[in-house]
Amino acid sequence: xxxxxxxxxxxxxxxxxxxxxxxxxxxxxxxxxxxxxxxxxxxxxxxxxxxxxxxxxxxxxxxxxxxxxxxxxxxxxxxxxxxxxxxxxxxxxxxxxxxxxxxxxxxxxxxxxxxxxxxxxxxxxxxxxxxxxxxxxxxxxxxxxxxxxxxxxxxxxxxxxxxxxxxxxxxxxxxxxxxxxxxxxxxxxxxxxxxxxxxxxxxxxxxxxxxxxxxxxxxxxxxxxxxxxxxxxxxxxxxxxxxxxxxxxxxxxxxxxxxxxxxxxxxxxxxxxxxxxxxxxxxxxxxxxxxxxxxxxxxxxxxxxxxxxxxxxxxxxxxxxxxxxxxxxxxxxxxxxxxxxxxxxxxxxxxxxxxxxxxxxxxxxxxxxxxxxxxxxxxxxxxxxxxxxxxxxxxxxxxxxxxxxxxxxxxxxxxxxxxxxxxxxxxx
Amino acid sequence: xxxxxxxxxxxxxxxxxxxxxxxxxxxxxxxxxxxxxxxxxxxxxxxxxxxxxxxxxxxxxxxxxxxxxxxxxxxxxxxxxxxxxxxxxxxxxxxxxxxxxxxxxxxxxxxxxxxxxxxxxxxxxxxxxxxxxxxxxxxxxxxxxxxxxxxxxxxxxxxxxxxxxxxxxxxxxxxxxxxxxxxxxxxxxxxxxxxxxxxxxxxxxxxxxxxxxxxxxxxxxxxxxxxxxxxxxxxxxxxxxxxxxxxxxxxxxxxxxxxxxxxxxxxxxxxxxxxxxxxxxxxxxxxxxxxxxxxxxxxxxxxxxxxxxxxxxxxxxxxxxxxxxxxxxxxxxxxxxxxxxxxxxxxxxxxxxxxxxxxxxxxxxxxxxxxxxxxxxxxxxxxxxxxxxxxxxxxxxxxxxxxxxxxxxxxxxxxxxxxxxxxxxxxxxxxxxxxxxxxxxxxxxxxxxxxxxxxxxxxxxxxxxxxxxxxxxxxxxxxxxxxxxxxxxxxxxxx
Numbered sequence: 001x002x003x004x005x006x007x008x009x010x011x012x013x014x015x016x017x018x019x020x021x022x023x024x025x026x027x028x029x030x031x032x033x034x035x036x037x038x039x040x041x042x043x044x045x046x047x048x049x050x051x052x053x054x055x056x057x058x059x060x061x062x063x064x065x066x067x068x069x070x071x072x073x074x075x076x077x078x079x080x081x082x083x084x085x086x087x088x089x090x091x092x093x094x095x096x097x098x099x100x101x102x103x104x105x106x107x108x109x110x111x112x113x114x115x116x117x118x119x120x121x122x123x124x125x126x127x128x129x130x131x132x133x134x135x136x137x138x139x140x141x142x143x144x145x146x147x148x149x150x151x152x153x154x155x156x157x158x159x160x161x162x163x164x165x166x167x168x169x170x171x172x173x174x175x176x177x178x179x180x181x182x183x184x185x186x187x188x189x190x191x192x193x194x195x196x197x198x199x200x201x202x203x204x205x206x207x208x209x210x211x212x213x214x215x216x217x218x219x220x221x222x223x224x225x226x227x228x229x230x231x232x233x234x235x236x237x238x239x240x241x242x243x244x245x246x247x248x249x250x251x252x253x254x255x256x257x258x259x260x261x262x263x264x265x266x267x268x269x270x271x272x273x274x275x276x277x278x279x280x281x282x283x284x285x286x287x288x289x290x291x292x293x294x295x296x297x298x299x300x301x302x303x304x305x306x307x308x309x310x311x312x313x314x315x316x317x318x319x320x321x322x323x324x325x326x327x328x329x330x331x332x333x334x335x336x337x338x339x340x341x342x343x344x345x346x347x348x349x350x351x352x353x354x355x356x357x358x359x360x361x362x363x364x365x366x367x368x369x370x371x372x373x374x375x376x377x378x379x380x381x382x383x384x385x386x387x388x389x390x391x392x393x394x395x396x397x398x399x400x401x402x403x404x405x406x407x408x409x410x411x412x413x414x415x416x417x418x419x420x421x422x423x424x425x426x427x428x
Numbered sequence: 429x430x431x432x433x434x435x436x437x438x439x440x441x442x443x444x445x446x447x448x449x450x451x452x453x454x455x456x457x458x459x460x461x462x463x464x465x466x467x468x469x470x471x472x473x474x475x476x477x478x479x480x481x482x483x484x485x486x487x488x489x490x491x492x493x494x495x496x497x498x499x500x501x502x503x504x505x506x507x508x509x510x511x512x513x514x515x516x517x518x519x520x521x522x523x524x525x526x527x528x529x530x531x532x533x534x535x536x537x538x539x540x541x542x543x544x545x546x547x548x549x550x551x552x553x554x555x556x557x558x559x560x561x562x563x564x565x566x567x568x569x570x571x572x573x574x575x576x577x578x579x580x581x582x583x584x585x586x587x588x589x590x591x592x593x594x595x596x597x598x599x600x601x602x603x604x605x606x607x608x609x610x611x612x613x614x615x616x617x618x619x620x621x622x623x624x625x626x627x628x629x630x631x632x633x634x635x636x637x638x639x640x641x642x643x644x645x646x647x648x649x650x651x652x653x654x655x656x657x658x659x660x661x662x663x664x665x666x667x668x669x670x671x672x673x674x675x676x677x678x679x680x681x682x683x684x685x686x687x688x689x690x691x692x693x694x695x696x697x698x699x700x701x702x703x704x705x706x707x708x709x710x711x712x713x714x715x716x717x718x719x720x721x722x723x724x725x726x727x728x729x730x731x732x733x734x735x736x737x738x739x740x741x742x743x744x745x746x747x748x749x750x751x752x753x754x755x756x757x758x759x760x761x762x763x764x765x766x767x768x769x770x771x772x773x774x775x776x777x778x779x780x781x782x783x784x785x786x787x788x789x790x791x792x793x794x795x796x797x798x799x800x801x802x803x804x805x806x807x808x809x810x811x812x813x814x815x816x817x818x819x820x821x822x823x824x825x826x827x828x829x830x831x832x833x834x835x836x837x838x839x840x841x842x843x844x845x846x847x848x849x850x851x852x853x854x855x856x857x858x859x860x861x862x863x864x865x866x867x868x869x870x871x872x873x874x875x876x877x878x879x880x881x882x883x884x885x886x887x888x889x890x891x892x893x894x895x896x897x898x899x900x901x902x903x904x905x906x907x908x909x910x911x912x913x914x915x916x917x918x919x920x921x922x923x
Contacts, residue, residue: 077783077785078680079676079677079679079680079784079785080676080783080784080785081679082783101680102682103682132624132629138623139623142597142601143623143624145629145632146597146600146601155876159872159875159876160872161870161872161873161875161876162869162870162873163873163876163877165781165848165849165850165868166783166848167781167782167783167813167814167848167849167850167853168593168594168598168781168813168814169589169593169598169781169810169813169814169815169853169854170781170850170852170853171586171587171589171598171636171852171853171854171855171856171857172850172851172852172857172861172865172868173857173865173868173869173873173874173877173895174633174636174637174640174641174877174880174881175587175600175632175633175635175636175637176633176876176877176880178600178629178631178632178633178635179628179629179632179633179880181629181632182626182627182628182629183628183629187628198684199679199682199683199684200682202682226542229544230541230542230544230653231653232565232653232654232655232656232722233722234653234721234722268721268725269725269728269729270728271724271725271727271728272721272722272724272725272728274724275722275723275724275725276722279722323622323623323624323625323626324622325540325543325620325621325622326542326543326544326621327542327543348623351622351623352623352624376620376621376622377620377622378622378624378625378626380624380626395626395627396626396627398627400614401610401614401615401616402616402618402627402630405610405616405628405630405883405884406627406628408882408883408884409628409879409880409883411883411906412876412879412880412882412883412905412906413876413879415906424627425627
């Protein structure tokens, strides 16, 4: 996709002559573009900076609706814990703004740009919510969906609609914000989003269990995380790195030890953090050597986990993101990895497995999905070449009634199938 | 309140429908006598009553499925019902509909402490969930004031809140999975013990859908460790503005209290007279701020809240010194509704949410409205999340007063929307706020919501007459204007 200066040319060609791209800089222009596309039944690939272009099923949609012009913060009211911004506002810009007031997006948005082979810092608020992403704090604070209060959008019908509002407590009408979150732009083009923000923690510490040298400690790691999460110490991150992944950590203490580590994060005011750290050390000392990372090292460590830094290198490997009941994490991962070259990083107390596997024609989809189905969960193919993501279902395939519901929702919001068609499921 | 006109054809088929229901739900699960039907003639919004055509109380998911399939095939409407404690009339029966009660789904199916979740049938009460897990130090966080009686299925249908929403979220943030029966009888399972489900967030839209999309037959909720300790501080201010400013200052300082409740003069006095909670009587606004968590955190934050409150000119500051005293602080707030109710034959409880910073303005405007309508109003306010509960006092025996009170209530909700808030924070739209939906949503907004309805229940058989003032036929909603001839759009840059 290229953007050129002549996008504002008053002598714009007619839609019929349109080559590739439409650029919309406000809601009215989005509306015009979608109406126009709907009347001609022309499919649109909706994107801003394209930082997540590699997420989801690979599609070949000729025309791009470039919404990167929809940026800008409408309002940010720290005392009300609310921010409203255009869909293409950079996540980094929002985070900087919040940091000035010691606030944050509590669901810890990951920056998956590098993991997907692109640049860091390109993600937008709209893309973040459309993919319903969340980082390690998901276990305590929820995902993007849980912080998404309201929006304005243009549906595939070529109509502007809004839902939700700017307050947390709101049960007025169906919760369409939930429907938009994670819909990958297949139902509507969001133009403005309103999200809940929260205070950033004053202190961050990480209790680190270093397991003995050599050996597989995935089960032990999950057990330790389960103990920590079941404690009253308000753990806000629980991750396990096998030794091979830990040694690539940017935190030298973790990288140099050559051992598997399990990490538990506590956040809050200083006295609280100190108290909970001590309590966790006592609880978990039985598993291995215990160390503590303070704010700076903690921040670096959890950024690595959040952005799956360990799998950025070696872009040839395929990446799966698997969500299972937390206690099943290590069992599922080790079964999938049995006799198969690859690695597993555990987040969400074992409830999220990042798998890096050697390339295979079916991306090992059958084996991954078979083991996930046995315990209940969801597996998404996060990184693979486009031809693989066109062939192998990226999301857990739906069937029967759920597939019908998906189809009917799509038809209700985008009857001509012009918005990101095929991005989630074939024909949706 | 105008409800859809009963379908006389369906009522004429009542005997035949009863026979069909009895073949699906044997025994005493089909209720047809007026005396017994009367127990189901309203929910918590008792100003509106209607005898259901039939009440059916299934025991299994298969029975629910069979009932819905029969009704789908025979064009019979269904009103789902949990414990009937809802405050917006969402479970108000219809004369030509079956009320489908889920009360017999009263078993907790699985408690999984390691994965920190509980799988339960929908008829289990909110409080029973907490009771089931508290021996292991856990609890279920959302705590609507009716938690002793309300069912978890109803909580999901209404996306119920409570006093701890700012810190712990609403129902929607605490539900992991569900089994749902659609109107055509199909049974679907969504989510589970894992966090990410993929696909459209059907669980997210079912939550808070007020029984319009499907019937919930199983729920998986997440449970949390109970905070180690909790302490409350009672703060008095000589104006609502100062109370509101203090709330903002606490949040701006980075503190998210477990609960933060505000009461106005009328509510303070009524509560104090009723339960003697020890509230100061010479303040205009009273704030209860509760901090929960590890003891060192609570001590630390209570100190900071105290400092902030003094900076914000609190004229009364009292920290709870014991668990008894903390409970006493809450006793007045928790008794506020009955305390106000004692002063009046009837009252209406409203439920708007506003941006917190608008509190003083909204209360001033509400006083003006109170004078205009000649009706008293008391205010209790979930100050942390901006959810306002004005209680409008009236006497239903005085002709015209109910009507007047409802008009007053509608004006209050319009005011909430005007300042950037919403019609309902936790009670739901139901029938109560149905006709006000247009205050908040455009026609296109509501049509998009109804397109979701069409994906689940195109025949509009589930809970009709609730939430939306006009139900457009799905065929009509499906039509699309074609804009040929209007092209090109001159405003649109192309390249």
